[in-house]
Amino acid sequence: MISITHVMLFSALIFAIGLYGALTRRNAIGILMSIELILNAANINLVAMARLWGDKSGILFAVFVIGTAAAATIVGLAILIAVYRNAKTVYADRINLLRW
Amino acid sequence: MNFPILSLIAFTPIAGILAVLAVPKKNEKLIRVIATAATGIALLLGIGLMLAYNYRDGAMQFVEKYTWIKTFNISYHLGVDGLSLSMVFLTVLLCFLACIASYRIEGRQKEYFVLYLLLETGMLGTFLALDLFLFYVFWEVVLVPMYFLIGIWGGPRKEYAAIKFFLYTLAGSVFMLLGFIALYFTSNPHTFDILELQKGSGGFAIGFQQIVFMALFLGFAIKVPIFPFHTWLPDAHVEAPTPISVLLAGVLLKMGGYGFFRISYPILPEAAKWFALPLAILGVVNIIYGAFVAMAQIDFKKLVAYSSVSHMGFVLLGLASMTATGMNGALFQMFNHGTITGGMFLLVGVLYDRTHTRDLKSFGGLGAQIPVYAGLLTVFTMGSLGLPGLSGFVSEFLSLLGTFPVFQVITIIAVSGIVVTAAYHLMLLQRVLLGPLNVRWKDITEINRRELVTLVPLMAITLFLGLYPISMLYLQGPSVAMLVEKVKGLLV
């Protein structure tokens, strides 16, 4: 029998890694991917809880999270491409239009 | 409940913003049409307000009051009286005309008109608000679009000018807010309502009044602007695009003066009395100093900007007099300065569009080349220098006449300022229109119909008020009389 605690530790690890990526990646696509990692970590937790209590809501939520993540990614990438067209860069620290 | 005409006026531009946002930015023509329509509707409503206004009554009219934030006794309270009616009309008129003058703004028209309409709402709200908190909110709403309008569509040093304007005004409004909060906590029961505060104004101790007055003074003085807080003005005016300069000079400066009329004087009359002499001296310094500095300018727009400093001095002088004549003159001068200097800035813009320079030394002899423009420039210049028959004269005359019994020496110094005023205005005319023609401009084109549309109404108003000024006094007189009575009554 697998240990739920271990799964949750694993989820925390993935979360931390994703966060690290979101913090350090210069490439906006990299940031997006890191965010996917974070979302996955959340999903793992949800599913683990569903398993723990035998409740279906966790899984249902995970499905919704996947759906939302898909939407977020689509829009994020579209913005990215639009920005790339204008700014010719995908590096987040170069996109400083709002900076004075 | 009455028909909420004031809210309608104030928020028509917001409706315009929503409409503009719905239009794709490529469709600049439609955006312009919508913006013009929004400002035009506001103008029509403003005219309707003028017609519906009861001129015999100097008290607040068309009042709208709804609770907004109950905990702090803040309400959404609008109203109009003789003090604000002319300002509201000036705002909707200049906004409409400057909107037409904005057609040639280069690039990002959608953003431009959104910010522009937001600016109009802010200005109208400031003049209509009867709650200090609401007043402050609108006051700050003006600031933000102005910052972007100067900072994005401005001239070569636009960033510097925009930041300077923003920081300067913000610094002032922080003090103003402090003053408001002090008033709130001292009033009993705590209230931000201007009318309530006016009623209870006898209760404030003189020391408290002085402190609050100075705090408000800083906020308003920067906006007016009063020497030595005026240096943001030439930079902002010169760098701002033409229509924004018009609004800056025509309306924004009036917000400071209006603050004195609406808040400082009725709520803090004893402090106002205490500060009358310094204010009169500052007024004279504004008049004389502004005129002298204007004389040294070779940049057309900067000259007009400094002439604004000079003209606003008459407002201060009239305020300081605390007589009905002087206060009427001051309020009238605010209106006239709006129309005349607004027109001057439009004319600078017309010339700049054709020559791409504002250097007065590079013009000359244009009078023969573009006679219609020359005629308009002459009329507005003469209005600005205070020629009788045009409105500027009447208001300056009234403020001086009202001040003379109170401060003789100061008035005499101020009157001698009209010589310097005449001198730099005539130098301006000579450098632009007279003398031998500079061959660079031999192909210069005459003012076009769109530009005429923006200028002729202003000229008509200037002429009308110059020839029949009592009409304006009918409008503002009762309210000013009430104010003076109130201030005088509290002093006795």
Add this chain to the structure above:
Amino acid sequence: MMNYPYLIPLFPLMAFAANILFGKKLGKKSALVSIAASTASAALSISAFVNFLRGSVASVSFAWLNVNGAPVMFGILVDQLSLMMLLVVSVIGTLIQVYSTGYMSDDKRFSRFFAYMSLFMFSMLSLVLSNNFMMIYIFWELVGVCSYFLISFWFEKDSAANAGKKAFITTRIGDVGLFIGLAMIFWLSGSPYFSDLPAIAQNPDRVLLTAAAILIFCGAVGKSAQFPLHVWLPDAMEGPTPVSALIHAATMVAAGVYLVARCYPLFAACPAALVVVAYIGIVTAFMAGTIALVVNDIKRILAYSTISQLGYMIAALGCGGYTAGTFHLMTHAFFKALLFLGAGSVIHGVHTQDIRQMGGIFSKMKITAATFIIASLAIAGVPPLAGFWSKDEILVSMFASGNYVIFGLAYLTSIFTAFYMFRLCFIVFFGRPRKADLHAHESPAVMTVPLMVLAFFSIFIGLVGSPLMHNWFGHFVTFGEGHHGGAPAGLIMGASVAAGVIGIAIAFALYILKWQLVPQAVRIRFTWLHTLLINKYYMDEIYLSAIIRPIALLSKYSFRFDKNLIDGVVNWTGLFSLFLSEVKNSFDKHVVDGLVNGAAKLVDLCSGHARRLQTGLIQNYMLFIIAGLVIILFVNLIR
């Protein structure tokens, strides 16, 4: 008969509107519009005059402005003085506009010229009809601006543009005085109406009253080109000659005299003010008369002559000669307008203004020359021409006032007047042409007919104030001073004639009989005097270095002050030694500006490190958010 005096100024106003709006379409017809308007004004003036004699006075008034809670009613004041001025202005104005159609026929801004002329007629007629100080001040300024437009009418010439500016600013200095005087009258009495002046004059505060009177006189000094503000009038000759005739000879410059006459109840109550008026007037008259002796530009001679004659009128008013001053105002208007128009005709014919290049053109321009000489005789005071009667009145009133210094100077001035006028006549019209290609020709009829009409007036207008008509004018326009019984009228009349004759005789001797040695000897003997006169007493230079330059400098330094950091701010900023290098850079930044920038720098300093927080990088912000989260979680964990 119709009696609508309030319509008098409105006709020219309509003409102005028509010409300024539709000038291009009207073309040459704009002259007709203007002339028709001023003819209508003249006709209405005459009808108002006739009605007045019959005892019916029309009045009209409307509220124009509220001052101190009471409305100021604008209305018209029809009395002897204003009627006289109305007639003079409208008749001369009409004649000069007729003349202008010929003189200005080739000008490319023909209709604009007539627009300005109409505007001037409107302003001047309204000024005359004003019934209160406020109204007169308004039209006072308006005639000033018309004068500005018309002087710099040929604005392509820098000299014309400068002259216009000079005229406007100089008169405005006087207007400052007028304004303060007006405010004082308001303050003292609360009433701006001329009809209340006798009551105002009863005010017990004599010092303030005198001050008010003198300040009002300042306005007259500016407008009537009296010493020390006379310098603009000679320069104003840059304008077209009809303008000089109408504005700078006959009407506008006389407005100052009119103002003093209008406020005479006030002046009469303040003897000190009257003394000031008298001395300013006579100093002006004498000084301008002497300068006119040496000037060589035909229009400038007339300009100085005008200043001198205006000084005469002012001095007469100052000496209590109310009737004399106003009478001279009327006669002078006619013959000086004639002189200017004649000069214009000469210039039109010979295309130069320098009298040293003219000569012997009598035969070629007979009408011009004849009328010019008539006017010269009139101004020299040769009986029975107009100038004789009025000048005689002035001398009598001066003598009667007992101020013999003034009388003496006035007498001397009248000799000078006769001399310089005939110096002009003899040099221009007689002898041989001094320039080879002087193709003089007579002007067209449209120009000569007005000359003849004016010549007619110059001869006969004086009779209305002469004993031949039982001094009708003296009874009509009077301030109750009565006839000067004390003065030996006959003697003075004789002396006055003698003065004119002496002046003409000297001129005849020098310029017709060619006693050239005499003036040369005089010139060598009194070189300094000649230099002084030819430089107009160095007034322009004095003003340039004493007023204009300092003001320009002041303006420059005000701007520098506004622009540059003053040391205090530098030091203040310098306290922050970290920014010493930047301070050096910003040495020439703005003063009050500097404060702002300094404040910004202070913030900069204080937040030197904290500023890095505001990187604008989202990831950076996120880092701090996470740091906060970690801290919160950690605190929660160990609790």
Add this chain to the structure above:
Amino acid sequence: MIANLVKQILDLKIPEWFISLSVFYFILAATAIAALMVVTLKNVFHSAVALAVTLIGVAAVYLYLNSEFLAIMQILLYVGAILTLIIFAVMLTAKLSDRNIMQANEQKLASFLLTGALFAILAIAIVKMKIGEPAAGGTVALNELGRSFFTDYVLPFEFISLVLLAALIGAVALAFREKGDE
């Protein structure tokens, strides 16, 4: 002796659960390593590939948690759709030549320390929670899930579809090359 030991080892009856568990932990480790690669690799394309591995690993974890449906969803949606999109985006934007450009910014160390601390805190908290064994037979039947989607959760379900639609249109609008734009 050694031979004996080898024989013993070979004879050792490895229980099924042990194999299952070791595979599980292997998957966890591999997924974690892949996740680390996602955030550290210089080449964004390689990162994307690592992300694919990570996502598949996570799907496997779902399997272990008795959520076959979600595992399939994960593979289909994430690996199939989102990852493809990401790789497309990488190809559209990345200049493959500029490998020298730093892919991480200057706050690497701070971020590492912070996220490490965060992980430590989370781990301690999780361990402290003392989670018991999962309920027996905690599998959720697929048809039950389906019913839930269309009964209790119909509103969020419909809503998410709307969100997806909006995102789709929005993405098209954003990425649409306007006339006149460069």
